[in-house]
Amino acid sequence: MSAQIIDGKEISAYIKRKAAEEAAVCGSQKRNPCLAVIIAGEDPASLIYVRNKRKACEECGIRSLQYAFGPDVSEGELLSLIDSLNADDGVDGILCQLPLPSHIDEAKITNSICPEKDVDGFHPVNVGKMLSGKDCFVPCTPAGVIEMLKYKNIEISGKRAVVVGRSNIVGKPAAALLLAENATVTVCHSRTVGLKDIVKTADIVVAAVGKPKFITADMLKDGCAVIDVGINRTPDGKICGDVDFENAVHVAGAITPVPGGVGPMTIAMLMHNTVKSCKMRLGL
Ligand code: GUN
Numbered sequence: 001m002s003a004q005i006i007d008g009k010e011i012s013a014y015i016k017r018k019a020a021e022e023a024a025v026c027g028s029q030k031r032n033p034c035l036a037v038i039i040a041g042e043d044p045a046s047l048i049y050v051r052n053k054r055k056a057c058e059e060c061g062i063r064s065l066q067y068a069f070g071p072d073v074s075e076g077e078l079l080s081l082i083d084s085l086n087a088d089d090g091v092d093g094i095l096c097q098l099p100l101p102s103h104i105d106e107a108k109i110t111n112s113i114c115p116e117k118d119v120d121g122f123h124p125v126n127v128g129k130m131l132s133g134k135d136c137f138v139p140c141t142p143a144g145v146i147e148m149l150k151y152k153n154i155e156i157s158g159k160r161a162v163v164v165g166r167s168n169i170v171g172k173p174a175a176a177l178l179l180a181e182n183a184t185v186t187v188c189h190s191r192t193v194g195l196k197d198i199v200k201t202a203d204i205v206v207a208a209v210g211k212p213k214f215i216t217a218d219m220l221k222d223g224c225a226v227i228d229v230g231i232n233r234t235p236d237g238k239i240c241g242d243v244d245f246e247n248a249v250h251v252a253g254a255i256t257p258v259p260g261g262v263g264p265m266t267i268a269m270l271m272h273n274t275v276k277s278c279k280m281r282l283g284l
Contacts, residue, residue, distance in 0.1 A: 003252040004152070006227070008261040011151045012144075012268035016060055019271040023061040026278050033278035034063040035093040035119065035270075036085050040078065041071040041101045049267075050097055056267045062274055065091070071101045078104065079112050086114045092277040093119035095270070098169075116281070119273040121173070131176055137273050142174035144265025145206055145227050146181065152254060154204070154225045157182035162199050164188045164215065164242070165208030170229050174206050195219070207242035217247035226255040229262050 023033050035057055039050045050066065057064035067081055078096070085094045094117045100106050110118075115125035121137040129136035149156055161183040165171035171187060179185045183204065188195055190209075199205055199219040207215045208229035220226065230242030241258030249255055256262055278284075 001250065003226075003249050003255040005249075006148050006152055006225075006254055006256045006261065008144075008148065008256060008264045011148055012264035014151070015147060015265070015268035016056060016271055019062075019268070019275045020060040022275045022279065026275070026282060026284060027061060029284055030282045031090070032061055032063050033092050033274050034065065034090055035095065035274045036065040036067065036091050038067045038069070038078065038081065038094070038096040040069040040073045040096075040104065041099075043099060046097045046099070052267055053095075053270060056271055057274075060271045060275070062271060073101070073104075075104050075108065078109055082109070082112045086112075086117065089281075091117065092281055093117055093270075093274040095120050117277060119270060119277055121273070122169070127173075130173065130180075133180055137277070138177065138269075139169055139173045140266045140269035140273065141170050141229060141262065142177050143269045143272075144262055145174055145229065146177050147269065148227060148256065148262070148265060149204065149225065152225075154254060156204065159183050159203035160201050161185045161204040161206065162188060162202035163206045163208065164195070164199065165206075165210070165229070167208065170208040171206075174208065174229075178204070178206070205243075209242050211242055212240050213242070213244040215243040215248070217244060217251045220248055220251045222251060223253035224251075226252045227262060228256050228258050230258060231263060 037053055054064050085091050094113045096109050110122045115123045118126055118137050121139040126136045161178040163171050163175045166187055166189045175185045175187045196219045200221055204225045206227045212232040228241035228243040232240050234240050239259050
């Protein structure tokens with residue numbers, strides 16, 4: 001038996017198509033949505049992500065503004081740009097690509113973005129709203145995880161979900177969103193004792209540890225759904241996830257590949273959040 005493959009390219013295309021339709025409605029009624037993206041430094045992965053964000057904006061009919069700074073940009077320069085974008089009525093979403101150069105306090109920067117334009121969902125106001133089940137901007141990668149499960153009609157309510165990884169960007173919000181969907185959620189991390197026995201109980205496994213092939217087939221329950229958030233580079237230059245896909249695919253009931261799984265969902269959900277912001281701000 002082989003698991004059904006959860007195709008992130010197909011699902012992200014569907015999300016972007018819907019975002020494009022809504023962006024067109026905004027455009028016909030008032031104006032198109034607008035996303036401002038800030039990048040500081042020359043982290044190669046960040047440069048690729050930012051380029052792909054611009055491309056997705058073009059595809060969806062979202063105006064994109066890009067602000068690129070060198071690695072020695074000051075905190076003050078970033079804060080003053082964000083101040084002016086916060087005040088600009090024509091800007092719906094502001095995103096500062098992470099990581100920032102090490103001399104910059106990332107929390108200070110993300111907290112300076114006004115919560116109504118925080119399409120990353122990183123501001124404490126949005127984190128608090130998410131935890132209390134209120135409408136808010138939800139971080140794009142975990143939001144994408146939930147969308148994938150829903151698109152494939154994989155039941156979440158009442159199921160056991162195990163999230164492996166506790167980062168602020170993925171693990172913790174993924175756990176909060178699964179809980180909001182009425183899963184029984186366990187979060188595992190590097191200090192977890194008895195990881196295999198815990199993962200074995202899961203109907204849904206979300207792997208977000210950043211370690212290649214860390215989740216092996218013998219840890220999985222027969223027929224479970226496996227969502228692999230990991231993007232790791234192997235010594236031979238290939239991309240692989242946090243799950244040993246080749247073997248896990250014979251145990252799981254449904255599984256995301258890497259690449260082509262969760263990866264494309266992050267940007268699709270960013271488009272969704274930007275359009276959502278625009279509609280709210282325009283009263284549509
Ligand atoms: N760096 C890696 N992922 C993300 C993300 O989702 N948003 C931002 N702003 N930076 C990132």
